[in-house]
Amino acid sequence: LYQIKRCAAPCTGLIGKDDYQALVDQAEAFLRGKSRAVMATMAKAMEEAAEDLEFERAARLRDRIRALSAVAQETQINPETVEEADVVALHVEGGQACVQVFFFRAGQNWGNRAYFPRITGHADESEDETVTEEQRIITAFLGQFYDDKPIPRLILANVQPAESELLSEAFALKSGRKVEISVPKRGEKADLVQHALTNAKEALGRKMAEGSAQTKLLAGVAEAFKLDAPPERIEVYDNSHIQGTNAVGGMIVAGPEGFMKGQYRKFNIKSTELTPGDDYGMMKEVLRRRFARLVKEEEEGDDANRPDLVLVDGGKGQLEAALEIMADLGVDDIAVVGVAKGPDRDAGLERFFIPGQSPFMLEPKSPVLYYLQRLRDEAHRFAIGAHRTRRSMDLKKNPLDEIEGVGPGRKKALLHAFGSAKGVSRASVEDLIKVEGVSQALAERIFGFFRKG
Template identity: 80%
Template sequence: MLDTPVAAGGTPLIGAALIKDEVTRLPDRPGVYRMMGEGGEVLYVGKARSLKKRVIQYAQGRFHTQRIAHMVDLTRSMEFVTTRTETDALLLEINLIKQLKPRFNVLLRDDKSFPEIVIRREHPAAQLRKHRGAHTIKGDYFGPFASANAVNRTLNTLQKAFLLRSCSDSVYDSRSRPCMLHQIKRCAAPCTGLVALDDYAALVEQAEDFLRGKSRAVMGRMSAEMQAASDEMEFERAARLRDRIRALASVAQEQQINPETVEEADVFALHAEGGQACVQVFFFRAGQNWGNRAYFPRVDKADEDADIMGAFLGQFYDDKPIPKVILVNVVPAEEALLAEAFTQKSGRKVEIARPQRGEKKQLVEHAFTNAREALGRRMSESSAQSKLLAGVCEAFGLEGQPERIEVYDNSHIMGTNAVGGMIVAGPEGFQKSQYRKFNIKSTELTPGDDFGMMREVLRRRFARLVKEEEEGAGAVRPDLVLVDGGAGQLSAALEIMADLGVDDIAVVGVAKGPDRDAGLERFFLPGKPPFMLEPKSPVLYYLQRLRDEAHRFAIGTHRTKRAMDMKKNPLDEIDGVGPGRKRALLHAFGSAAGVSRASAEDLMKVAGVSQPLAERIYAYFRK
C-alpha cells in the first residue's frame, strides 16, 4: 500500500482531498486504479482510457450516487497501474476484481470452472472422460457443460453410441478379459483386443464428429451401416447399430431447446429487482443445449443493467473458453471494448449481440423467463433467511445480524483418518464454495482427542485469517462461530482465538441433547449459563440444520480420506517403484497380492526390475 499523502499542516489527506492530490501525479494514459480503505482493504477497482481524466471525477463530486460518495469518503490511499491500451486495462481490471473481491464492485459470486468432456489422445486407445480445470491433458476438449448431471448424461450417451473406454490406463493395461461395461454394451473392449485399434479409432472419430455438431451425418452413416448389415443378414450387428442410433436420437429428446440456427453460443439474460440480480446462462455447443445455470452477482440498487451485464461478462470469461457468439438481453456497457478484449483473449472474432427477431431472440427470451423466476424464488428465500438470522442475533445477543456464520466439526474413527470440517452460511444460505477441510496433522495428539483436534483446526483457520488481514489479501471474518460441543469445546475455541487476537468474534458451543435427541440441544456462550431454545422454534431448526450440515461435511470428508487410504497400493510404498514399474508389475502378476507371492527371480523377469529392486520388493512383503 502506498504512503498516505499529508496536507501542509501534517494532517493525512483522505477522501476527495486525497484523490485530488493523487490526480496531480497521474498520466493521461490507460490504466487501472484501486481505491483502498483504512485497513488497506480494496474498496473498488476501476479502469480508464485516461487515468487522469477518470480519477479527477471522484474528486469533483459530480454524478455521484450516495454509494459512490460513501466510497470516496472511505478512501485512504490509491494505487495505479498503467497499461498499453484500454483493452489491456479492461482485462487487468477483470482479473483484479475476481482476485480482490472489492466491496463496491459488481461481483460474480460462487464462480467455478465448468465440467467438460475430453477425448484423451495420450494412449493408443483414446479414453473418454469428464474433466474440470486447466487443459493439461493432451486431447480434444468439448464444453462447457452447465452441470455434472449434464455432462454425465452426455457421457452415458456417448458410451452407448460409440463404445469408448472410460477406464484409467492402469486398469486398461491390467485387463485380461472384458469388464462389465463391455457386457452391458458400453465399451468395445480394446483392452483385450475384441476390437482392432484401427476400428476403435474410427469409433473415436465418430464420437468427435458428434460432439462437433455433425450428429446428422454420423447418424446417417450408422443408418447406412445398419441397412447394409440387415441386407447381408447380419441381424445381430444390425441390432447393435440400431441401439447406438437410438442412443444418439435420445439426446434430441432430452434437450428442452434444440436450436437450428445456433451452433455455438452462450446466452445471457439479466433480471434485476430490489437491489438483487439474476443472470441466467445457457450453453449451446454443436447445435445442442448443454445446460444452463443461474448466477446471483453482488450488485447495488444504483447499478445500471448495462453496467451489471458488462461486469458480469468480463468476470465470467476471465477463466473460461469464449464462444464465437454471445447473445444478451441487455447490451453491456462498453460493448465494443468488451468484444475487442474477448477477441484478443480467444484469438478469434467474438460477437456480442442482442437479437431482435427469430430463433435467437426466442432463446434470449426463454433465458430471461428463467432469470426472472429464479430471482423471485431467491428473494422469497432471502426474506425467510433474514428472519432466521434476526432470530439467531436475538438468541445469542449479537450486535447485528450475522453475514457469515462458520460451523466446525471433527470426524474420525478411534483417532484414525481424523479431519476437521468448516461450513459457511449466511443471508443466501449455505456457501458451499467456502467450505474447507482440515487434515489433522499434529502427531502429539492422543487418538480421539476432540479438544486437541478442534484447537488445531481453529488455530490454522484463524492464523491464516490474521495473516491475510496483515497482507491486505481480502480476508473475510466470520460474525459468528459455532463449534460442535459443550463447555470444553467452547473453552478450547476461546483459548485459541484469544492467543491469535481475534477474540472479538462471537463463539457459541452447540451440545447435543441426551441420547443425541434433536430439539434438546444446549447452547454455551462465554460467561453465561447453558440454555435451550423453544423446542419448536424456527431458529432452533435452523441451528440444527447448520450443525447437521457441518457433521455431514466432516463425515463425508473423513470417509473419502479413509477410502483413499484403503485404496493405496503397497507398491507405492517401495522405493524405486514408480508408475511405470508399478504398471509392469501389476500387468505381470495381476495384483499387488500376486506381486507379494512372487519370488525374487520371478520379479526380475519383469521389464525394468533389476536384481536389487527385486530383492527390495521381495523383502518388503516379508517384513
C-alpha cells in the first residue's frame, strides 16, 4: 500500500510519529466538517514545498487537495444555520409514498437516501379523523426509522407528525438529550426541506416508472405462458451440488416490485434414498416440502403466499417431476414452466416447456426473455451461494466431534498432542492413552471410530 501511496507505512518506520499524528489530526478534522481548514493547511504546505524546490512533494499535496475538494463537493448543500439535523420529506402520489432523508452532521451534508414505506390504507376507527394520511405515514416512518439509528438533535420535516410532542419526548428519552421536530416555513431550513421534497418527488417518479416497466414485463410473461393475468408472485427453483454432496435447493421470489429477497428460501436436501446427483429427486423433495407447507397453511387459515407461476430450472424431465408433486398435493392449478438452457448453455437460446404444448423459444431480443433470464440467473446464484455455505460448514466440521466422550477439553488435548484430526486417526491406542483425560476405554473408542470402515 505504501508503494501505491495508500499508506504512510508507520509500522515500518517510513514516517515519524509526529508526522503520522499530523495525518491523523487532518483526517479527524476533515471528518468533523473542517475541510476548508485542512485544505488551507495543505495549500500552505504545498507553497512552502514549491519554494524549497521540493516539486514532487508539492505535487503530492496538490493531488491530495484536489481529492479532498472532490469529496467536499459531493457533500454540498452545506447549511450555515444547521449543525446537526436530519431533513425528512414525504411525497405521496398514486397510492405510493417516498420519504427522502438528508443527513447533516458537523454543518455538512453527509448524504441522503430514499425510502418507500408501504401505505396501509384507511385509518383505524380508533384513530383521530383529523390526522391526515401524510401525518400517519410520517409518524410511523419516524418511529421505525430511529428504532436502530442515532437520533439527531433536530429533525426538519415537511409534514408535522401526529402527536409530535410525544414523539419528541420518546426520542429524547432514547438519546438522552432534547430532540426537536420542526416544520420550517421560511429561511434556510425551509429551503433544505424543499430540496429534500424535490428529491422525494423525483425518486418516487423513477420508482413508479420502473414499476410501470415491471408491469409490462409481467404482462408479457402472462402472454408468453398463456396465463389468465400477469403474475403477482413468481417462484423460481434451482438445485446446486457437487456430485450429489451438500445438495441444496433454492427458491427465489419476484413480483411487481422486483425481487422479494425477504421471501427467498433454501432447502437442504435431507433424503437418504436419493442417488447422488439425482436432480429430479432433489427437485421433487424441494417442491414437496414447499407446497406441503402451503397446503397446511391454507387449511389452517393462515396467510399463505400462493404463487401464480412456478419456474423450474430444466426441461421436460424437471417439468414432469414438478407436475407430479403438484398433482399429488392438490395444487396443480398453479402454472408450472420448465426453463431449459440452450445448447452450450448459450443465453438467448432457452427453451420453455409448458404442459400440453411443444417446447418453444422467445425472440432473442425480447425484453420478456431477458427478464426470465434474470430470474433464472438469480435462482442459480442463490442456490450456489447456499450450497457453498453448506459445503464450507461441512469442511469446518471435525470428526472428533462425532465421538462419544470427546468434549471440548479432550478434543483440544488430542489436537495439541497429534496436531490434527488426521494425526489422531493414525495414533495407536497406546499413544492415545498418554493424552491427559483419555482412558483405556475412550482410547479404544477413538481408535475404533477411525477404523470402522
